[in-house]
Amino acid sequence: MKTDIQIAQEAKLDHISEVAKRLSIAEEDLEFYGKYKAKLSDELLDRVKDKPDGKLVLVTAINPTPAGEGKTTTTVGLGQALGLMKVSSVIALREPSLGPCFGVKGGAAGGGYAQVVPMEDLNLHFTGDFHAITSANNLLAAMLDNHIHQGNALSIDPNQIVWKRCVDMNDRALRNIVVGLGRKSDGVVREDHFVITVASEIMAVLCLAEDMDDLKERLGRIVVAYTYDGKPVTATDLKAVGSMAALLKDAMKPNLIQTIENTPAIVHGGPFANIAHGCNSVIATKAALKLADVVITEAGFGADLGAEKFLDIKCRMAGLKPDAIVLVATIRALKYNGGQSKDDLAKEDLEALSKGIVNLEKHIENLQKFGVPVVVTLNRFITDTMAEVDYVKHFCEERDCEFSLCEVWEKGGEGGIDLATKLLKTMEEKKSNYKPLYDLELTIKEKIEKISKEIYGADKVTFDPAANSAIRKIEELGYGKLPVCMAKNQYSLSDNPKKLGRPSGFTINIREVYVSAGAGFVVAITGTMMTMPGLPRIPAAESINVDEGKIVGLF
Numbered sequence: 001m002k003t004d005i006q007i008a009q010e011a012k013l014d015h016i017s018e019v020a021k022r023l024s025i026a027e028e029d030l031e032f033y034g035k036y037k038a039k040l041s042d043e044l045l046d047r048v049k050d051k052p053d054g055k056l057v058l059v060t061a062i063n064p065t066p067a068g069e070g071k072t073t074t075t076v077g078l079g080q081a082l083g084l085m086k087v088s089s090v091i092a093l094r095e096p097s098l099g100p101c102f103g104v105k106g107g108a109a110g111g112g113y114a115q116v117v118p119m120e121d122l123n124l125h126f127t128g129d130f131h132a133i134t135s136a137n138n139l140l141a142a143m144l145d146n147h148i149h150q151g152n153a154l155s156i157d158p159n160q161i162v163w164k165r166c167v168d169m170n171d172r173a174l175r176n177i178v179v180g181l182g183r184k185s186d187g188v189v190r191e192d193h194f195v196i197t198v199a200s201e202i203m204a205v206l207c208l209a210e211d212m213d214d215l216k217e218r219l220g221r222i223v224v225a226y227t228y229d230g231k232p233v234t235a236t237d238l239k240a241v242g243s244m245a246a247l248l249k250d251a252m253k254p255n256l257i258q259t260i261e262n263t264p265a266i267v268h269g270g271p272f273a274n275i276a277h278g279c280n281s282v283i284a285t286k287a288a289l290k291l292a293d294v295v296i297t298e299a300g301f302g303a304d305l306g307a308e309k310f311l312d313i314k315c316r317m318a319g320l321k322p323d324a325i326v327l328v329a330t331i332r333a334l335k336y337n338g339g340q341s342k343d344d345l346a347k348e349d350l351e352a353l354s355k356g357i358v359n360l361e362k363h364i365e366n367l368q369k370f371g372v373p374v375v376v377t378l379n380r381f382i383t384d385t386m387a388e389v390d391y392v393k394h395f396c397e398e399r400d401c402e403f404s405l406c407e408v409w410e411k412g413g414e415g416g417i418d419l420a421t422k423l424l425k426t427m428e429e430k431k432s433n434y435k436p437l438y439d440l441e442l443t444i445k446e447k448i449e450k451i452s453k454e455i456y457g458a459d460k461v462t463f464d465p466a467a468n469s470a471i472r473k474i475e476e477l478g479y480g481k482l483p484v485c486m487a488k489n490q491y492s493l494s495d496n497p498k499k500l501g502r503p504s505g506f507t508i509n510i511r512e513v514y515v516s517a518g519a520g521f522v523v524a525i526t527g528t529m530m531t532m533p534g535l536p537r538i539p540a541a542e543s544i545n546v547d548e549g550k551i552v553g554l555f
Contacts, residue, residue, distance in 0.1 A: 004111050004555040008119040011260040019258045023090060023291040031253065033127050036118050039253040040266070040287060048290040054088070055323040055427055056289060059298040060307035060367070062359050063500075064490055067332035067345055070111065070379035070409060074328045074416075075298045076259050077114030077408020078423070081416030083263040087424070088293040091116070091263065094280045094300065095130065095255070095270040096123050097198045099170040099533060101554065102541035108270070111555075112409035114416070116257055116265045120551045129206075130168050130197050130270065132251035136219075136244040137166045137202045143240045144224050145179065148188050154237055155227045158190045162514060163224035164531075168197035172534030195531040199275045204519035206248060207269035207281040208317055215252060216245050222518035232477060235518070254284040261413050264292075273300025274490045275531050277309040277521070282318040294424075301490035303327060303363040304455050311370045312436045312451075313483045313521055321434045323427050325367050326419070327376045327401075329360050331384045331392065337500045346383040353388055357395055358502035362493060364399050366455050371433035373426050375402045377419050379409065402426050440481045444471050444513070447484045448524050452508040456493045463510045467524075470513040474522060479515045487525040495527030 002010075016038045017027045029044035059078065061071040072093065079091035093116065096108035101123050109119040116122060125131070141163055148156055167174065174194035180187035197203060201222055209215035220236035227233060235241055254268040268284035271277050278300035279285075288295040299306030307325065315322065331353060332345040338356025340349050360376070367374050376396040378389065389405060396403040402422045407415030438450045445463070452458040463471070474480060491497035494506045512525040525531075535541070543553035 004109070004115060005119065005552070007113060008109070008115050008117050008260065009550065011117050013117060014258060014262045016256060016258070019262060019264050020256060023264050025256075025291070030256070036257065037121060037127060038256050039127060039250065040256060042253065045283065045287055048287065051290040053289040054293040054295055056285070056320060057294065057296050057324050057326060057423065058307060058310055058322050059296060059326045059328060060303040060363075061301075061328040062333060062363055063302040063304065063337075063492060065333040065336045066342055067330060067336045069328055069330055069333055071298055071328045072108055073110040073112060073114045073409050074326065074377060074379055074406055074419075075296055076110035076116055076265070077406065077413060077416040078326065078419055079263045079265070079296045080114060080259050080261045080408070080413030081420035082294055082296070083261060084413045084417065085420055087420070089263070090288045090292040090295055091259065091265040092280055092285050092288045092295055092297040093265060093267045094298070095126055095267055097196065097270060097272070098124065098130070098168045099196050102535070102539055102544070103170045103533065104536045104540060113260055113412035114408040115260050116267065117260055118257070120554060122257065122267065123554060124551070126267075127255050129251040129255070129268070132247050133200060133202045133206060134166055134168055134197045136247040137197070137200045139243060139247065140222070140224065140235055140238070140240050141165045143238050145187055147238055154233055155229070156225045156233055157228045158188060160226035161190065161224065162226070163222075164193040164195050166195050166197045166200040170196065170533040170535045172532060175530065175532045196272075196533060198270050198272045199531040201516045201519050202244070202248075203269065203271045204276055204516060206251060207271055207277070207279060208314065208519055209252070210282060210318070212245065212249075212252060215248065216241050218518040218520070219244050220518075223515060230473070252283065254281065254287055263413075273306035273309060275487045275529060277313050277485050277519070278306040279310050279314045282314065285320065286318065303367055304493055305486070305488060305490055307367060308437070308451065308455050309485060311372075311434070312438065313485060315434065316436050316483060317520060321432065322372050323432045324373045324375060324423060326423065327360070327363055327367060327374055328379055329376065329392070330379045330381060331388045332381055334360060334392070348385045348388060350387060350391060353391055356501055357392065359493070359500070360392075360395070361399070362457060362502045364396070364401055369437060369454065371435050373430040373432060375404060375419070375423050375426050377404045377406045380405055380407045440483060444475060444480055444484065444522055448486070448510060451484065451486055456488075456508060457502065457504060458494065458508040459505055461508045461510060464512070467510045467513045474513065474515050477515070479517060479522060482515070483521045485516070485521040485523045487523060487529045487531070489527060489529060
C-alpha cells in the first residue's frame, strides 16, 4: 500500500496560476512561492470584499482516537467531490505545526487520495507564516525584557510577567526556564516559559484580524505583564506594535494551493483547538466566501473543541453564519469508544458499536444547539461491515441528521459524491438558524460552566484558587464580557483523556485563567493541559529523511 507522501508525490500538479483561474483570480493577483504555492494579494482581497458570500460549511468530528477519524481527509475529499460535480467550491484549511510532524500526530494535509499538495511543503515551513508569527512573538518578549533591563520606566513587576516566548517545535524542556543568568549586562534574572507557536496569542490575533488596521489594534491590546500596582502593560506601552506588524505583513496574506485533483485550497493560520481556538484565519474564510459558491472549512479536533470555538468565537467575532455542519466519524473509532481493543477493531462488534456511538450522539446534540443543520458522514474503512454501517445510518436518521458513507481516502472525489449531494440537499431544504451557545453578558464563570455542562456534559465545575483570583482580576480590568476559549484534552469530552464514550458524573477543574486581550477572548485551562507539547519516546523525526532529493518518511 502506498503511503500518503508517495501518493502526494505522484500527483500531477497544475501550475498555481491555473488553479487560481478556477476562482477567477488573475495571475497579477498572485504572489508566487514557486510553481505550486502563492499568496493572495491585498489588492484582490480588497476588490472582492463587496461580492456576495457563498455557502459556509464546517467539517468537524467526534473525539479523536488512535483508530483515526479523517476530518481533514473528508474536508479535502468533499471539496474534490464538489469540483467533480462542477460546483464552484474552495477548501479553507489551517496550516500544520512543525511540532506534531516530528512527534506523533502527523500533518494536516489529509490522506490517501484526498490531500492538499505539495504536502511536504505544507507540513514543513510552507510559506514561512509560522516563522513570522514566532519572530513577532519573540520580538515582543525581547522588547519586554529589554525595557526592564534599561531601567523599567513602566514599573513592570518581573513576578507578574505573563508573556511567553514561543517556538514551533515540541520541546518540553522549554516549558519552565530561567532567563537573564550570567553578568548584569545579560538581563534581569527571572522565570520564563515557552509555548508552541500555534498556542501563541499572535497566532490567534493573526487568525481573527480582519485586516492590517485590525491586526495592529489587536497587537496593541496584548497584555504582556502587570505593574507593581497591578495595572496591565500592553504591547502598545512597549512601542512594539509597528515592528511586530512589519514582521507579519506577508504572513497576513492567505496561501493558495491545490488538492491532488487540482481543486483550489486556501490555507492560512493554524492554532490548535485543544489549547487555542483551532480555526483558520478570518481573512482566508471571508476571501473564500467571495471567491466560490461553497466553502468547506474545518475546525481542529472534536466538535467539543474546534467546532464550539468556531461557533462561539470565530463566527461571533467575524459575523460568519455557517449553513451546514458535516460531522465525521469512523466505525473503528466508535467501537474504540465502546471498549473494543485497538487490535480487534477490524472485527465486527455491534455491541461495542452500540456502546461507543453515544460519543457521536453527544456531538450531534451539541451541534444542534447552535441551530445549524448537521450531516453525519462515516469515513469508511475496508473492514467496516454493512451491519455496522446500517446501524450508524439508522442511528443518525433517528436524530434528524442526513447520513452519508464517505470513501474519499480510497477513491478521492468520486468517493465523496454521495456526501456532497446530501450536503447540497441539506443546505437547500434546511435553513440554518445559527446562534452562539452563550450570551457575552454572562460572567466568566457562567460562560465556563455553560460550556462545561452543556457541551462536555459535566455535572459541576471547580476552580483552583489561582483561577478564582485571576477571574476576579480579569473582570475588574473590564475583560469580563469576552468569549471563553477552553483549553482541554482532545481525547475525551471530560478533562480526563481516559474517559471515553459519553462520560457522566464528572467534574471539570479549571486550573488557570488568563486574558488574551488582543485575540479577544479569555483562556481557561482545564485539568493537566500543557501549552508546550513534548516528543514521544520514538519521535516521527527519527524516520524522516531526504533520499535522492525527495523527502521520505513524512506520513
